[in-house]
Amino acid sequence: MAGFVPPGTTLLGNEATSAETKKVNEVHKNVDYMNLPCPIPYEELHREALMSLKPEYFEGMRFDFTKGLNQKFSLSHSVMMGPVEIPSQSSEAIKIPTAHYEFGANFIDQKTMLIGRVLTDGRLNARVKCDLTDDLALKANAQLTNEPHMSHVMLNFDYKGKDYRSQLQLGNGALFGASYIQSVTPHLSLGAEVFWAGQHRKSGVGYAGRYETDKMVASGQVASTGLMALSYVQKVSEKVSLATDFMYNYLSRDVTVSAGYDYALRQARLRGKIDSNGCTSAFLEERLNMGLNFILSAELDHKKKDYKFGFGLTVG
Amino acid sequence: MASQSRRGGLSLPDRRGSSKQEPNILDKINNSQIVSKGKQAASDTVFVAKKLLKSTGKAAWIAGTTFLILAVPLIIEMDREQQLNELELQQQSLLGAPPVGPAPPKFIISGQIIWINLKLNVGVMTSAEGKPVLGFWFEIIEVALAHGLVNLSVCGYGIPDDFNPPEAVTCLSIRI
Numbered sequence: 001m002a003g004f005v006p007p008g009t010t011l012l013g014n015e016a017t018s019a020e021t022k023k024v025n026e027v028h029k030n031v032d033y034m035n036l037p038c039p040i041p042y043e044e045l046h047r048e049a050l051m052s053l054k055p056e057y058f059e060g061m062r063f064d065f066t067k068g069l070n071q072k073f074s075l076s077h078s079v080m081m082g083p084v085e086i087p088s089q090s091s092e093a094i095k096i097p098t099a100h101y102e103f104g105a106n107f108i109d110q111k112t113m114l115i116g117r118v119l120t121d122g123r124l125n126a127r128v129k130c131d132l133t134d135d136l137a138l139k140a141n142a143q144l145t146n147e148p149h150m151s152h153v154m155l156n157f158d159y160k161g162k163d164y165r166s167q168l169q170l171g172n173g174a175l176f177g178a179s180y181i182q183s184v185t186p187h188l189s190l191g192a193e194v195f196w197a198g199q200h201r202k203s204g205v206g207y208a209g210r211y212e213t214d215k216m217v218a219s220g221q222v223a224s225t226g227l228m229a230l231s232y233v234q235k236v237s238e239k240v241s242l243a244t245d246f247m248y249n250y251l252s253r254d255v256t257v258s259a260g261y262d263y264a265l266r267q268a269r270l271r272g273k274i275d276s277n278g279c280t281s282a283f284l285e286e287r288l289n290m291g292l293n294f295i296l297s298a299e300l301d302h303k304k305k306d307y308k309f310g311f312g313l314t315v316g
Numbered sequence: 317m318a319s320q321s322r323r324g325g326l327s328l329p330d331r332r333g334s335s336k337q338e339p340n341i342l343d344k345i346n347n348s349q350i351v352s353k354g355k356q357a358a359s360d361t362v363f364v365a366k367k368l369l370k371s372t373g374k375a376a377w378i379a380g381t382t383f384l385i386l387a388v389p390l391i392i393e394m395d396r397e398q399q400l401n402e403l404e405l406q407q408q409s410l411l412g413a414p415p416v417g418p419a420p421p422k423f424i425i426s427g428q429i430i431w432i433n434l435k436l437n438v439g440v441m442t443s444a445e446g447k448p449v450l451g452f453w454f455e456i457i458e459v460a461l462a463h464g465l466v467n468l469s470v471c472g473y474g475i476p477d478d479f480n481p482p483e484a485v486t487c488l489s490i491r492i
Contacts, residue, residue, distance in 0.1 A: 263390065265397045272386045280382045284389050298385050302378050 031185060036163040039189035042179040043167075045208050048217045049231035052243040052262035055271050055283040057297045059083055060097075062312030076104040076117075082310060093306050122146040135160045174198025187213055193223075226251030239264050278303035291316050 040047065060082010068074040080102070083095035104117040113129040128140040139156040154171040169177035175198065181191030188211050196203040206223035220230040226249045233243040244259040260273030268286040275281075281299040288294050293314040300307050 261390075263393065265393055266400065267396060268393045270389055270393050272390065274382070274386065280385055282385050282389060284393075286393075296389075300381060300385055302381075 033185075036183040036186060038160060038163055039165055039181045039183045039191070039210070041158065041165055041167070042181045042191050042193060042208065045181075045191070045210050045219050045221060046229065046231050048233040048241075049219070049243050049245055052233060052241060052271060053231075053245050053258055053260045053273050055297075057281055057283060057299050057308065058310040058312070059297075059299075059308040060310050062295065062310060064312070064314045064316075066314075066316035068316070072107055072109055074106045074108075076102075076106065076316075078102040078104070093304065169195070181208070187211055277301070285314075 058080070060080065062082075063079045064076065065078070066074055066076040078101070079099075081099040082097065084098045086094045086096060088094045098121075100120045102117055102119045104115065106116075107114040111131045113127075115125075115127040117125040122145065124142075124144040126140075126142045126144075128138070130138045132138055137158040137160070139158065140154070141156075142151075142153045144151045152172050154169065154175070156170075157168045159166045163183040164181065166180045167178065169175070169179075171177075175195070177193065177195035179191060179193035181189055183189045188209065190207075190209045192208070193206045194204070195206075202225075204224040206221060206225075206227075208219070208221040210217070210219040212218070215235050217233045218231070220228075222228045228248045228250060230246045231243065232245075233241055235241045241262045241264075242260070243262065245257070247256045248254070255276070257276040258273055260271060263270045268284060270282070270284050272282040273280065279299065279301045282297075284296040286294045286296075295310075295312040295314060297310040297312075298308070
């Protein structure tokens, strides 16, 4: 965004002084409040922290194969075998070994994106993202299952202004939501959201803020459902970034702190995390060949003595 | 005992009485008090030491497994990155020399075999302990997933000095 010099190049002599003078000028110049950048969408507020701290851990074996038939159209086959955890009341986790195959089709265009997935246990996922005009975008997300009352649909209308974004959300079961986020300074953006769930008769308000510079991103979110989440990501170098996360539920007095690292090397991407619940986890994606990725996932929960390991292969 | 107490009077006579009359018992009591205290102290020490050992063991286990999951892959990946950097630096410094081939695989290449086959090989392979073993071996390939990338073969090996029948060993050979 505001970085002038691409990382990785060494500055010598004239270049260094000119870059420094440019930075000094920027600071002394009055901030042009009419030309603020567009903020990132409200639901992606914690994007960097989520990417670093919450990769998709899995247990068992996973194999993904994506084949492109066209420039815009591709098919994907995915096999997953492993124990799946069933939530239970007792402290022990009940795991049932399952295996399923998932077939998917993707159509990606400049203006539209259609993604569909079908699983062998009868679930259907569909996602649509469409740019109706330059500023208005429509997103739809549907999940249909065999079990009754477990299917849901969500519809989002996004309007992007010059330095703000607003979103209207409609879901089945009388779920309504709206959010608004505005850039206040070139680095800081603030937002708010309201939602109302008719089925559960709940409504809530939330506020969020995000401060980002070249080297770090700090974001915070408070909601009336009791959730308070703060996160901080520091980009130590172009390959390494460190992230921490603080989640507090002020209704149930539940605190969780986690810290992790994210190494994006040329041949591999390694993410590790340690938690205050006594849980450490790591996720490795290694590039064996062009288009061939080898994934390893490990999750150790020392408190519950629950250990999960997974390996997989991603092709294409 | 009753006659003794009556003789002693009202105040606590028993001790004096017993001390005057049977010093051996007092000594014994003292001794046994010390001894009992000593025994108590010893058992306390043993108890505390056991707990300390257990908690140290637990802490060591948690620290060890956490280090294994968080740090060991990182070290391995950083080492590979460093090796790759050195290789590139070498190539750049040579400037135009033919590129160095990939590092030889650590396991024995077993070749692409797609049908059930019996094959005799002579050479070097890694034994079960990981040490290089010189010998001959024949391969009975029962299952071969030959894609050019991964070959699985069942092979037996033996050292030529031995006349014992070779042991069957499962070896995974990966050709990269």
